[in-house]
Amino acid sequence: MHLLVCGGTGCNASRSQEIAANLKSSLKDNGLENEVQVILTGCFGFCEKGPIVKIMPDNTFYTEVKPEDATEIIMEHVVKGRKVTRLLYTDPENKQHVADSKHMGFYKKQMRIALRNCGYIDPQNIEEYIGADGYAALAKCLGEMTPEQVINEIKLSGLRGRGGGGFPTGLKWEIASKNHADQKYVVCNADEGDPGAFMDRSILEGDPHSVLEAMTINGYAIGATIGVIYIRAEYPLAINRLLVAIDQAHEYGLLGKDILGSGFNFDIELRYGAGAFVCGEETALIHSMEGLRGEPTFKPPFPAQSGYNKKPTNVNNVETYANIPIIITKGADWFNKIGTEKSKGTKVFALAGQINNVGLIEVPMGITLREVVYEIGGGIKGGKEFKAVQTGGPSGGCLTTKHLDTPIDYDNLLASGSMMGSGGMVVMDETSCMVAIAKFYLEFTVEESCGKCSPCRIGNKRLHEILEKITKGNGTMEDLDNLRNLGRVIKDASLCGLGQTSPNPVLSTIENFYDEYVEHIKDKKCRAGVCKSLMQYVIDQEQCVGCTACARNCPVNAISGEKKMPHFINTELCIKCGACIEKCKFNAISIC
Amino acid sequence: MTKIKSLADLKAMKQSVQEKIDTRAKGTAEGLVQVKVAMATCGIAAGAKKVMDYMMSETEKRGMDVVFTQTGCMGYCHAEPTIEVTLPGNEPIVFGYVDLKKADEIIDKYIKDGELVEGIIPVNYEKINN
Amino acid sequence: MEKINIIIDNKPLQVEKGQTVLKAAHAHGIEIPTLCYYELDGVKLENRPGGCRICVVEIEGRKNLAPACATEVAEGMVIHTCSLRVVNARRTVLELILSDHPADCLICPKNGKCELQSLAQRLGVREIPYQGEQSTYRKDLSPAIIRDVDKCVMCRRCETVCNIWQTVGALSAVNRGFQAVVAPAFEQDLVKSPCTYCGQCIMACPVGALSEVDQTRQVITAISDPKKTVVVQTAPAVRVALGEEFGMEPGNIVTGQMAAALRRIGFDYVFDTDFAADLTIMEEGTELLTRISKFTQGDKNVKLPILTSCCPGWVNFFETNYSDMLDVPSTAKSPQQMFGAVAKNYLTTKLGIKREDMVVVSIMPCVAKKFESQRDEFKENGNPDVDYSLTTRELAELIRQFNIDFKTLPSEDFDNPLGESTGAGVIFGATGGVIEAATRTAYELFTGKKLEKVDFTELRGLEGVREATVDFNGTPIKIGIAHGLSNARQLLDQVRKGNSGFHAIEVMACPGGCIGGAGQPFHHGNFDIIRKRQEAIYREDAGKPIRKSHENPYIQALYKEWLGEPCGEISHHLLHTHYFDKSKHIEIEG
């Protein structure tokens, strides 16, 4: 028997170490220390009800355990084999105690559809994919369904593009299928450029065949015989796995000529991106595939009408494709029961930032931010205060405490000034300055703007300059009006999706953290202590013992003082690097 | 020569692979232990390859019958490298922050004696059945 | 044409299906401002990247504003071209563009002709609220074109013209984001690029980022120098466009006023390049006939077709791109350089002055002529045959500087002997004109018969590539014509393959020929102006008493007195040239 005690940060703070110690001593008291082991584990991701103790192998899940409960658990559960009912998890819906953690709703919070094979199968072994029902969807399409039926199934499923905009996938396929041409193309957008999002990479690395299978289905549905995967060159492992997978699919007759004896031919090739975020936009991506500068062009014409090599082209992103095979095998009806009314299925998020369980999660649409942050994500690092979540990367905005209980789907995110984007979710605590965050994203957009249209090329530069001015303490209230007007015009008048969303980080932080902007402007203060120009480093004369550690580590020799006497910082010289704070063992240096 | 020429071929292959996997999962065949190593960019960057190589050679040295497979990202990026160990007849257990020392411990205690060691990452999602 | 119903600014309209919002609005008197949009409809050249966002309009049901230049009308479309949302966006976008544009309008070469300036005026911009960093680049001075890309607004017109219409490939958008700009490879100077100096980029540029090298000062200095005899020659296309600079309707022929103005400015002799054009026909026509007869006699050393060589942009182009075919073009110098050679060798003797004391100025519709006049092979001991080559625009500037009221100026004649010309010389200014002029002469020389109909209308027009076969009394002569270097490339590629079957090909780099040259008054994409200049050229020809070059009495006298015969000894030295390999060669290092 094993007693698993959650050693995650949250539970640790609630004395889980003590619980473990008590359990151990109680076991010893009962002479069971050799039969039963107490193990500290990683975070269960259920921090709201922590600390957690789980008993194996019977899967009993005790919540909100206190150190003093240890004896009772040992005496009752371990010795007598009776569950401690009062510590069991109570289902919030039917108010029943849940004994076996397998029946807890919590485990249904995540649902792995797109990631179904990631972490389960060997991505470099096609047989494992086939064993996991791989290529069954393709077989079903080729053997039992007409292209129209395939498109219809995808339409019925309600699947929307996972790359950002959320355009209905089935409809996209239908448009491409209706444009007749001697050659059509299927393109998989794997140019995941959103800083902080890596779900596409994970899918390609963990389950490349699902994407190949989906593209082949896509080809069959719209009448294309060539598929192209446009992938970031910065993803060497994913490229490698794809190449292996394509070879294997050929070898097994699942790509190439006369697939499964159906007479349908389909082939897939790779094209490499070269470091341009704008190439995530489909027209820019197509130009890049054609060997040109990846500049977007005005739509219409849409790629479905005139895309790669001027032929009808369907572009979907990796995660969208990863959903396709299972929709076909399990049916649209199964899929469209998951999620919310207008956003079906699940979404993969890359949970990052100041959160305990940084990682890749897949959740049904409609889950709340609270569930994601506090349950799956295990709460904020170091038990700090939640401040905001940035979704949608440079195109998105910030969600704050007031959005914690909003169900996450395409439309709700849009309504709150952010967007789904590709699924980056960066959690921020009080140490993040929202003006600096907006500036960080604008810096990104300025660098990644292709320069073709004036609002994006010049406008974003100006937005960045104004933010720079504010973080330097030189902002005026008029700057806020300028940011707002400029932001709106850039959104309204830019050529492509990049410019049309690039002001979101600014606009949403002004909207949600107006006071913080005003503080920077009027009080010349950055509450998060991020904006260097607004900070001063001071040594508390009472606390300082004159150990000279700070002075020795100051890179610009701004600190002076006699040994064993309080030191001083010359604020003129100080570059605010923070080295002194890190070295001070007496908490004598502060920022104000 | 293409290996799968028809739907029937595909089904046959699925069946045979499924059986192999099932056999592995149930561990019916002479108590086979299965270890999956998450080998995505994060995992590899954190040293998953080294861990896998080490564990393979160590288990072989000790004459243990362990099947190693690489797999994709399990989603626990904060705890890379991560490995999943399935003992015959048991639920899979995921261990995080596996360095060589931890790998030794896992081999010595869990794989050998079924004794859990620290560093378990509780699985927080369900797998959907295909 | 199918009509559809749309509503623009609350007005229900019937418009042509497939039209852009911009054109549909324009057809109904609604002028949506544009900046990056550039169209030369006569030669099917179009630049509409949809990048400047000045022409954005609001279309009901769409989330974002749409560029009118790139959006097609659709049945039932409801469009607002001046709603508050549009007006605010348009003005903000313009303010942004201006925030990254130097405000040195007063000394800008495009001052008064700048489209951005007019836009700022039209939208009533009085301040630029968004101040910030301006992009700065090195100024690039070539012999003909100045690039001052601090002023570049990334309209991409020059890039389109250089790559699509000319296939020269000197320019490309480089870098990205705020640093993005149009530049030659490695952001080097134009002189290191395959630039032909055709100057169509200058014509296309809405602002002062591209302009020609200004030589008016040097000309004024020369005129004021009593020791110098300053001779001026004026190209055929100048007389049909110069009037535009003074508010006259396009297509006005101002030959007489121009001669008068030049005299008032102080040129000692006012001559006509048309005379040299007639001379070119004598030389080139003879060369053509010689080649044809040798060819038909089976001489393997003779190359056909013969290519015209009057257009300096074109010459630069084939030296760079067809260096394997340098023996194909006619060796005859261009009229500008023939004139220069005649002036500095024949006229100096006649006037009894030293070469160094004569300054030859040419007035050209062209920017590449500036480069041509500076070529080493057209200099004698460093003294060029043509000292300064001014554009039509520079001449207009001179006329204004010399306080001349051009519109009311009485006509005067050119001076002689280098001022008399035929209709054949005049039509050099339009595409197909050189070859028509050559045909008029060659026909008579070849057949020994008198030409009944001098108008070869089959050689005229605006199609990019034209072909015609002229019957030389039983011998079919196949003629090719191209204007625009992309079109020339088509013909040249055929020639390179050796299966073109042409006897002669005329190439002009600019749209419509010299009338659409880069030295002409700015047309801002209004191709009707070029059409009217073309009509004027043929009108001028039709009104000439003599319309065949070999009938020009002064030409006949020149041969009798000095040159001897066409393609003779003196001609060979003074009126013919040779070409250089300017292609890029990859060589093994070390």
Add this chain to the structure above:
Amino acid sequence: MAKVKLAESKINKIKEICTSFGNKPGEAINVLHKVQGEFGYLPAEVQEVIAQELNVSVAQIYGIVTFYSFFTMTPKGEFPISVCMGTACYVRGAEKVLDEFKRELKIGVGETTPDGKFSLNCLRCVGACGLAPVVLIGEKVYGRLTPDGVKDILNEYRS
């Protein structure tokens, strides 16, 4: 006649790569990837040869090279250092790590040390956000880096 000089082996290599892509202009980006992979960077002469082989203007090739951040015209150091500036790394202190590299190497971003050993660059998200902040040296990924660790890592390469 303008001359472009390049070592014979390089010319042949470039030609070989261009031929392997059928000398098609549409393959320009693939060609540039391969050539950069071969030479480490794309100097002007190399671009000239590529342009000639693919029959496009060298201005266009340069336009492509300067558009994509992956392509570079300056040789990288023996050990190219790339600091990830993706969001996850940024909020976990990547900037401080970058500053430390700058201080240690005495070079700025986009520069190479005088001895040619190290070059410093920023990149956007390598997708190892779980290990943030992340730094790449060559192909090797260093995760969970703090400014304190910078010196030790550099020392691995300094000897």
